[in-house]
Amino acid sequence: MKKSVSIIALFAGLLFAFIFLTDYQRVSASGPLAVHPTGSIPDSVMTFFKNTCMDCHADGGNGMAKSHVNFSKWDTYSTDKQADKASDICDMITKGKMPTKGWLKNNPDLAPQKRDIDKVCKWADTFKK
Ligand code: HEC
Incomplete structure (x- = not known):
């Protein structure tokens, strides 16, 4: 039981990291810095x-x-x-x-x-x- 909880937590963590990274890239590509340094x-x-x-x-x-x-x-x-x-x-x-x-x-x-x-x-x- 404990083991499956930590596996779920691990997956949730990975999912968040994935969303954060892809979202971060999207934001930085079109963010204020890219518009006109x-x-x-x-x-x-x-x-x-x-x-x-x-x-x-x-x-x-x-x-x-x-x-x-x-x-x-x-x-x-x-x-x-x-x-x-x-x-x-x-x-x-x-x-x-x-x-x-x-x-x-x-x-x-x-x-x-x-x-x-x-x-x-x-x-x-x-x-x-
Ligand atoms: C066929 C070549 C040619 C093209 C294409 C061209 N230019 Fe020029 N440009 C010149 C030449 C030659 C001079 C220098 C004229 C002189 O000293 O009398 C010049 C001068 C200038 C100057 C300085 C003018 C001054 O008297 O302060 C600016 C600014 C300039 N061009 C901007 C542009 C821009 C912006 C474009 C594009 C929209 C452009 N040129 C396209 C040849 C060109």
């Missing part, structure tokens, strides 16, 4: 930069473009520099100055949409104190 670029914004900017603004891209913004080196920028660049980026796409006209001619279907611009500028705003 200061400085890193959220996935949805990064996808836009990858498709629309990184032909030029990343390692292997255009030297002039990279001297302004190099997304491959983004993580090495200071928070102040990231804040400045993020605000420049929002500005350039809002005014339609980036991506360049020549690039847009070759990639018309990748022209920034209003929802992309909103998303990027909202992200840029998160740097403001």
